[in-house]
Amino acid sequence: MKNLFSFVALGCLATASLTAQAQFTLDGRATAAEIGAGVGKYQLAGTYTGNHLDTDRGLKALYVGYTATTLNIMVVASAEAPDVATTFGYRALVLYLNTPARTGAPAGLPLLGSADGQSPLRHIPTLDMQTDYGFRASVGPATAAATDVYFSAVSYVTGTAVAAGTDPYVGQGSKTGAVVTSATTVLPGTRFSYFNTANLTANTTNAGLEIEIPLSALGTTTLTAGSRLDLMAAYTNSNGDFFSDVIPQIAGRTTALGVDPDFSTIAGTQAVAFVLGSGVLATRAETAAALDFNVYPNPAPGAATIAYRVPAGAQPVTLAVYNSLGQQVRSVAEQMQAGSQQVPLGNLTAGAYLVKLRVGDQLTSRKVVVE
Numbered sequence: 001m002k003n004l005f006s007f008v009a010l011g012c013l014a015t016a017s018l019t020a021q022a023q024f025t026l027d028g029r030a031t032a033a034e035i036g037a038g039v040g041k042y043q044l045a046g047t048y049t050g051n052h053l054d055t056d057r058g059l060k061a062l063y064v065g066y067t068a069t070t071l072n073i074m075v076v077a078s079a080e081a082p083d084v085a086t087t088f089g090y091r092a093l094v095l096y097l098n099t100p101a102r103t104g105a106p107a108g109l110p111l112l113g114s115a116d117g118q119s120p121l122r123h124i125p126t127l128d129m130q131t132d133y134g135f136r137a138s139v140g141p142a143t144a145a146a147t148d149v150y151f152s153a154v155s156y157v158t159g160t161a162v163a164a165g166t167d168p169y170v171g172q173g174s175k176t177g178a179v180v181t182s183a184t185t186v187l188p189g190t191r192f193s194y195f196n197t198a199n200l201t202a203n204t205t206n207a208g209l210e211i212e213i214p215l216s217a218l219g220t221t222t223l224t225a226g227s228r229l230d231l232m233a234a235y236t237n238s239n240g241d242f243f244s245d246v247i248p249q250i251a252g253r254t255t256a257l258g259v260d261p262d263f264s265t266i267a268g269t270q271a272v273a274f275v276l277g278s279g280v281l282a283t284r285a286e287t288a289a290a291l292d293f294n295v296y297p298n299p300a301p302g303a304a305t306i307a308y309r310v311p312a313g314a315q316p317v318t319l320a321v322y323n324s325l326g327q328q329v330r331s332v333a334e335q336m337q338a339g340s341q342q343v344p345l346g347n348l349t350a351g352a353y354l355v356k357l358r359v360g361d362q363l364t365s366r367k368v369v370v371e
Contacts, residue, residue, distance in 0.1 A: 023067055028177040028195025030063050030074040030206040038277070040067050042074055045231060045274045046247040051254045056199040057081070057091070058235045058245035061206065064274050070212050071223055073097070075233050077208040077245075078197045080175070081141040089141040090148075090238035093194075093209045094123075097133045098230035098271070099218055104132035105156035105164070108264045112156060112165030123240030126262040128363075129230040129271030132157050133187065134167070137194050137209045138238065139175070149173040151180050151192040160219075162186055187217040225277030232263075232271050248272055265322060265354060267367045288364040295345070295355055299369040304345040306332065308357055314338040315360040321345070322354045329353070 024034055024042075035042045042063035052058045061076040079091040098104065105111050110124045111131060133155055140148025154167035168184040175196035182190040191212040197203040215223055223229075235245035242257035244250070250266060263270040273281040287293075292309040310317060319333040332343055332355075345355070348370045356365045 024065060024070075024072045024210075024212065026179050026191050026193045026210055026212050028193040028207055028210045030076065030210070034065070035063070035206075039225075041065055042072070043274075043279050045280055046233070046249070046272045048245055048247050048249050050249050050251075051244050052200070053243045053245075053256055054081070054091070054235070056201055058200065058243060059093075059233060059247055060200055060203060060208070062231065062233050062247045062272065063206070064229065064231070064276070066223055066276050069215055071215060071218070071229075073211045073213075073231070074206065075209040075211075076203065076206045077233075077235065078200045078203045079137070079139040079194075079208070079235065080196050080198065083141050083143045089144075090138050091141075092136050092138045092236045092238065092240075094234045094236055095135045095209070095211065096127060096129070096131050096232045096234075097135070098130050099132050099223070100227055100229075102132055102219065103158050104130055106130055110260065110262075123236065123242075124260050125234075125242070126260075126264050127232060127270065128264040129232065135192075135209075135211055137173075137192065139194065139196065142198065146176065147172060147174045147178075149175055149178075149194045149196075151182075151194075153182060153184065153186045153190065155186045187213055189214045189217055223276060227276045228281075229274045229276070230271045231274060246270070265324060267354060267365050287362045288366065291357065291359055291362065291364060292340070293357055293364055293366060295366045295368045298366075299371050300345070300348075301371055302347045304368060304370075306343045306345055306355060306357075307341065308359070309340045310337045310359050316358075317341075318356075318358040319343065320356050321348070322356065324352050 030042045042065040045064045046062040048059040057078050059077045063074040065072040075093050077093050079093050081089050081091050107128050107130050110126045136152045138150045150172055151170040153170055155162045156164050158164045162185045170182045171180040173180045173194055177193050177195040180192045193210045195207040197207050233247040235243045241259050242261050244253045294307045295304055314336045317333055317337045320328050321330040323329050350370050353368050354365050
């Protein structure tokens with residue numbers, strides 16, 4: 001899937017892999033001692049500070065870390081509804097992950113669901129990142145038992161012994177951080193833990209869903225400093241309805257995303273691009289600025305011009321236009337280019353469109369309204 005980026009000198013990679021083996025304590029919390037830089041430390045990958053449709057509940061932050069033998073992910077959240085009478089009383093924390101050098105679900109297409117529609121990960125959103133794996137922790141309301149925490153995993157990887165769309169139930173945990181180890185065919189040996197807080201106000205210890213994946217379960221590819229991951233976290237109810245809480249955050253979002261949302265039609269970065277040892281790559285807005293990407297006039301009277309710059313010599317460029325349903329309505333460019341470009345968009349019927357530009361591995365988008 002995504003390319004492997006070597007942002008650290010090889011000598012530093014070797015040093016990192018040989019350093020004292022700091023380990024994470026899997027307990028559903030990212031303690032202050034576990035947050036920092038380097039092997040065995042969590043780095044902040046994203047935060048959610050927006051509207052919480054589920055009052056004082058939902059997402060707070062996303063952390064990523066690694067050791068010589070594991071990939072560690074922490075979704076800081078409070079997912080316990082006040083009581084079972086609340087609409088779809090169970091809540092869920094969902095994480096989607098893309099790892100290097102494997103083929104999974106392509107960006108822009110609905111993720112595979114289970115054949116019987118009863119999978120714990122039965123929701124099938126459309127992501128604008130390629131996706132290898134999905135994880136879910138379903139949490140019972142405050143009036144339910146303290147052991148009402150259920151973990152599931154799904155593989156979208158093709159060409160393996162695990163059929164794409166396979167999404168087994170992993171096991172039952174607890175709200176006090178009990179560790180559950182997966183014995184399923186999807187990333188066997190992966191460990192899960194959830195530590196509950198009554199609400200986000202009470203969540204002062206970075207508590208929530210913690211996942212530890214053995215590197216051996218990811219195949220022959222070794223994750224180390226310089227490896228790129230793509231991640232997205234979400235908060236849903238038990239029916240798979242997405243609240244507004246997602247990481248990366250959608251600026252200005254105040255309404256629910258609903259069942260099976262199509263994130264590829266939403267302007268902005270809907271995947272965190274994270275490089276181990278370096279942190280988060282540039283956001284889509286920063287990428288747009290770096291590429292001098294613009295569409296004008298906007299609103300357009302029927303025709304517009306797309307302007308952008310391809311830096312650092314010739315690179316592969318893909319430029320396409322999508323309607324409000326997420327359907328591609330025009331392929332404007334798909335070729336090697338270099339330097340400044342101005343491309344006529346041509347006449348489009350009235351409506352809102354998303355113009356997506358990919359230059360090399362940089363992806364950005366602009367919304368344009370045609371009157």
